[in-house]
Amino acid sequence: MQQHYLLSYFEKLVRIDLKTQSQNNQQPDTKYLSAVISEATRQKEIFLEDFGRQLYSVGKKKQADWHVQSHQHLLIQLMDQAIEHLEVGDILNSTDPPPANTWRHLYRFLYLTLAEILSFIETEFPRHMDIECKIPDAYLYLVQGEFTATMKLLQEKADEGQVDPLLVPVLHQPFEELLCAEHSRLFVSYSHLHYLTKLSKRIKKILDHSRRGQELTESIETELHFLNFNSVAYFLYWTGRTGREIELLPTSRERLSRLIYLQKKVSQTHVKPGICLNRLHGTLQSQLLSWISVEIAYQEKNESISATLHSTGELDRWKDFKVQTRFSVPQMGAILKLLYDAGFYLNQNKTELLDFFSFFFTSVKQDTVSSQSLRSHFYKESAAVSKSIREILGELINVSHKGVSVLFYFAWNFYIFHDFLLSVDGVVAL
Incomplete structure (x- = not known):
């Protein structure tokens, strides 16, 4: 079909010709190598020149979407097949290029050519792309360094006591698979990679521009709420920490006041539209508001039960008492x-x-x-008030002394009277 014609050369080359040639020959023939490189370059230039013209001749958006996405999917498949014959250093350009007379050299050239074509589509026609499509495996290697640096810096800040250590594994979790050395059979969509890349950059920016003593945990959490970080692990982290804080408050009124404040704060938090960590889960904001609402209902019910422990008559009795x-x-x-x-x-x-x-x-x-x-x-x-308090305390001391004096008077009289009775008894006995 015409829509696949622009990639037909690359598809036949990667899937059939190179497999056959590499199995039959230990090294590529010089003329064959030169011819493939020359033709692949020519086919790339044709693609870059004709693809847009073909797209706009399609007309309807639905057909245009299909035109872009079909080429997008095929390019990703061919790139994944090409890097099976490469090393990580070939993708990252971190090692010397392979010798020119090797199959590895040819596969690396084809991978870079296909990557250039895909980058052209991503840059020029992003609104037609399938953002839930699997990304090329090579992209995972390209972002590893950035993600690793961010997670390392986050751990350092936690070790210094500037970030809650319980938050570190929560943030590390969505990056774990992507930080592995091998990515075979790992499905990561464009939208997911875009989200993690944005998250990594925003967190690193917060950590890089922080000052000692600044509350980094709160800044990071604000960013997580803005980016709709609707991770189950973060929901459990936030609700667990908040629940413990609420329980430490001494009264139901304070607990309710704190929960109502959190409800207001979460409701008023600005959220970036159309973005989330997990599309299968509800938004982080809706999950947290639901949890807070349940907690408020519980505290109100608990307060109501506590109030019923005293009868209405008993409470009415002291209503106007002063x-x-x-x-x-x-x-x-x-x-x-x-x-x-x-x-x-x-x-x-x-x-x-x-x-x-x-x-x-x-x-x-x-x-x-x-x-x-x-x-x-x-x-x-106030000096005057302090003086009056000392006078009041002096009065209390005098009253206390008077009480002791009266008690001593009665005790002394009882003693005299007791001796008198004894003396009377003695006289009577005589």
Whole structure:
């Protein structure tokens, strides 16, 4: 068919002629080698000149897509067959080229020629390509160095304590197969390679431009959310860490507040459209929001169950109750601060402690104490207030001494009365 005509020479050469010639001859004939190189070069130039013209003569987009993709698939098959006869160094240009009078030299020339044609299609007609098509095996060798460097730098930052070490294997996982030395039968699509290449570059950029003490883990996670890194391993990592953080919070109200904040943060995170790690999974954003919603429902239910432990009548009884005091608000804040710092109050949450006193206690001048005002005086230093607190403590000491004196008076009188009774008993006995 006309659509395959431009590659018919390469297809026959790689699949039939070279196999036959290499089996029958240990080394290629010089004239044969020269003729193949000359004709392959000519066929490449014909392809580069005529392919676009053929494409635009097709007309409909569906037919144009098929025209590009059929050539794309065939080129990839021929490139994979060609590199079976090459070494990794031949692909990476990291070794000296093979001797000119060898089959390896000819296969390397054909591989580079086919790669140039494919690169032309990728550059000029990307919208017609099959992005879910398998990439040439050679591409995997070409990206290994970049991926390895990124993963090595990530591990170094984790060893220095700048990146959460639990995040490293999560990020390493999608690159594992691609970092292997051999790629036989490994299917990697254009879209997947494009995603991993972008991910590797963005992570490396974050790590390269970081400063010591900067929170790298958060920066990397922001990038993962932007790139829709919908890996099962990352979902388990994020939810596991967040779940542990939530459980460490002392009250249901704080846990709910944190979850609602995370829900807002995840919802408002910008996500790059049309990109993901795994097309078979839901988006990372939808997975995390679903998990957060379940956690919020659980915490609300748990809070509701805890509230029912007290009867409605019991709660109503204390709804309007206030402990009336002679303290001013500044004095109340200062004495609470004194008792808290001295360790007499064991509550770790200062906010809840101050909210409790503002709700159930009154000052000498006002029946309602603002929690914000009480909090302000809790942290505020004032010489006048400190002096008044010392006077109050002095009064308490005096009251305590009076209590001891009265007790001593009654004890002393009891002792005198007891001796008196004994003396009376003695007189009576006489």
